[in-house]
Amino acid sequence: MLASKPSTLNYVPPQGLTSYGAAGETQEALVKANLDWKLKKREDPVAPTLLAFEMNPVYTCGRRERGHMTSEEIKHFEADGKAQFVETYRGGQTTFHGPGQLVCYPIIDLRAFGISPRCYVNLLEDTIIDTLSVYGVKGMRTEDTGVWVDETNKIAAIGIHVRRNITSHGIALNVSTDTWWFDRIIACGLPDKKTTTMRQQNPALHKVTVAQVSDTFASVLADKLHCNLVSQ
Numbered sequence: 379m380l381a382s383k384p385s386t387l388n389y390v391p392p393q394g395l396t397s398y399g400a401a402g403e404t405q406e407a408l409v410k411a412n413l414d415w416k417l418k419k420r421e422d423p424v425a426p427t428l429l430a431f432e433m434n435p436v437y438t439c440g441r442r443e444r445g446h447m448t449s450e451e452i453k454h455f456e457a458d459g460k461a462q463f464v465e466t467y468r469g470g471q472t473t474f475h476g477p478g479q480l481v482c483y484p485i486i487d488l489r490a491f492g493i494s495p496r497c498y499v500n501l502l503e504d505t506i507i508d509t510l511s512v513y514g515v516k517g518m519r520t521e522d523t524g525v526w527v528d529e530t531n532k533i534a535a536i537g538i539h540v541r542r543n544i545t546s547h548g549i550a551l552n553v554s555t556d557t558w559w560f561d562r563i564i565a566c567g568l569p570d571k572k573t574t575t576m577r578q579q580n581p582a583l584h585k586v587t588v589a590q591v592s593d594t595f596a597s598v599l600a601d602k603l604h605c606n607l608v609s610q
Contacts, residue, residue, distance in 0.1 A: 384490055387605040388427040389596045392589050395477060398436040398464055404429060405546055408485040412544045426486040427610075428599060430592040435461035435476040435559065440537055461559070466547070467539050472563050478554035478575070480588045482595060489543040491603060499523065499536060501602055502549050506534045509551070509595045513586065515579045522571070525551075531574040551595070552576065553588050 390404075411424045461476070475481050488498055506525040507517040510533070517525040517533060525534040534551040552575040560573040576591070577583050600607035 382490070383492070384423070384426050384486075384603075385605060386425055386608050387486075387596075387600045387603055388425050388608050388610055389600075390427065390429050390610045391592055391596070392430050392432045392480070394432070395434050396431045397434050398438070398462060398475065401429070401431045401433060401481070401483070405483050405485065409541065409544055409546050412485065412487060413542060416542055416544075423487070423490070424485075426484070426490075426603070426605065428596050429483040429485065430596065431475075431481045431483075432477060432479065432588045433475040433481055435474070436464055437461055437472060437474050437563065438464045438466050439472045440466060466537075473535050473537070473550060474555075474559045474563065475550055476555060476559055478552070478556065478588065480551040480553055480592050480595065481549070482551075482592070482599075483548045484545055484599065486545050486603075487543055488540065488545060495538070495540050498540075498545065499538065502536050502538075505595060505599045505602055506549060506551055508598045509591065510576065512594050512598075513576055513580060513583055513591070515576050515583075527574055527579055530570075531572050533574050533576065533579070549595075551591065553586065553591050554583075 408424065408427055408429070415421065415424055488495065493501065503519055503525055510517040510525070515527065515533070517527060520526050520529055524532050524536050526532050534549055536549050537547050539546045552573065554577040555575050557573050557575065576586070596607055
């Protein structure tokens with residue numbers, strides 16, 4: 379029997395700069411709680427939750443590159459101690475998280491919402507595009523995953539992981555990120571593409587914070603999931 383469709387989306391907004399490790403621990407605890415419920419089903423399902431972060435500088439690689447990085451490559455990514463390097467199980471290739479960037483991890487049961495993984499990626503792209511429009515920035519899809527402002531400049535990356543229909547990882551939207559960090563990598567494995575930010579696309583956003591954009595993203599996502607948003 380399918381789980382009943384959830385009516386609320388719990389939202390945990392950014393709490394200042396957070397380490398990637400701490401964010402990962404919070405995420406894994408929620409994923410484990412969901413998986414445990416699927417196994418036992420002795421209590422109510424775990425409510426869908428959106429975790430939002432602004433992180434200390436970190437480079438992460440996805441499943442395709444996991445275990446294949448040389449010590450020299452890792453040292454380059456760590457930028458003389460200015461950033462961490464972490465291997466993950468999400469989809470996608472090497473990307474950067476850091477100050478000025480919104481990172482969101484929706485932890486939801488796709489089966490409860492009747493959404494396939496491919497449709498879920500589309501939903502995240504739509505949520506980013508609608509969020510950008512609130513701030514006067516036009517986003518678009520291309521043949522490559524993520525959200526772009528044109529065929530060359532990427533403003534948001536998407537990399538998800540799904541276990542037994544429970545999602546983890548998610549999106550990274552550049553609000554005011556220093557794009558120097560992206561110059562050190564071939565972002566998402568696309569050598570002919572560039573990275574941009576909301577502030578670069580609309581200089582009037584010089585006072586807009588990651589926390590404000592996070593609240594907008596959360597509201598838009600809740601609407602698309604037909605859920606009430608509950609801030610934690």
